[in-house]
Amino acid sequence: MKKVKILFFGLICFIFSTSGASAVQFELFDWAFNIDGDISEARLGDDMFTGELTGELTDGLGTLSWTTAEAGDHSFLAWFDHQIDADINTFFNEHGGVSGSSATGQSWEIDEPGYLNDTYIGDVYDNMLRGTLDNLNNTNLISGITDDALNDVSMAMGWDFSLDTGQEAIIGLTLSHIAPETGFYLFHTDEHSDASIYLSSTLKINGNAPPVPEPGTMLLLCIGLAGMFGVRKKIMVKN
Ligand SMILES: [Ca+2]
Ligand SMILES: [Ca+2]
Ligand SMILES: [Ca+2]
Numbered sequence: 001m002k003k004v005k006i007l008f009f010g011l012i013c014f015i016f017s018t019s020g021a022s023a024v025q026f027e028l029f030d031w032a033f034n035i036d037g038d039i040s041e042a043r044l045g046d047d048m049f050t051g052e053l054t055g056e057l058t059d060g061l062g063t064l065s066w067t068t069a070e071a072g073d074h075s076f077l078a079w080f081d082h083q084i085d086a087d088i089n090t091f092f093n094e095h096g097g098v099s100g101s102s103a104t105g106q107s108w109e110i111d112e113p114g115y116l117n118d119t120y121i122g123d124v125y126d127n128m129l130r131g132t133l134d135n136l137n138n139t140n141l142i143s144g145i146t147d148d149a150l151n152d153v154s155m156a157m158g159w160d161f162s163l164d165t166g167q168e169a170i171i172g173l174t175l176s177h178i179a180p181e182t183g184f185y186l187f188h189t190d191e192h193s194d195a196s197i198y199l200s201s202t203l204k205i206n207g208n209a210p211p212v213p214e215p216g217t218m219l220l221l222c223i224g225l226a227g228m229f230g231v232r233k234k235i236m237v238k239n
């Protein structure tokens, strides 16, 4: 009987420990996109997936993708305001961070809309609407991660790029509780839950740019130019 009791107690402990390990609560409290000037927002009641954005998020984590084949300049900005274990330890015991260097055309920002201290008001949401992120992390204004440095956190990531006719761009966004092994990423950490959300992004451009002149064509052009230069020189000498 004692053995059965010990076994039962062990089983309860096992269930509790395994459920506890995955019990961190990730919540996407707010989000917005500014895609070539078209704004979509959670607070406006927009559906994230009614446009050209595809993917799936569960508890605010997952992957998203946006594709365009329209020639010209493009601007893609995504903003995510998560909270971690808000029911247990609130949403303002968190901080943000950056790892690695952003790619050409990539922009990012970490702060919290309206977050106010003596010197700073969070502008990430306004910057996202304007279409220009400031590439700053303003959640760690006090050096070092102390409780004073903790606050509410949101993250934004963007791309500016141009396409030629025949090219296609694919932007991928990943929100995960596991850090990417390589590359540039932002993170949003709950100090007391010791849990993080990692935001990373890729831009792939497929297809060919307009053809550059073939070496043969370039040679003919050079001969032509050289010929013209020679004629001009002869005329100048005669004069
Ligand atoms: Ca917030
Ligand atoms: Ca929290
Ligand atoms: Ca900012």
Ligand SMILES: [Ca+2]
Residues within 6 Å of the ligand: 029, 081, 082, 083, 091, 152, 153, 154
């Ligand atoms: Ca937040």
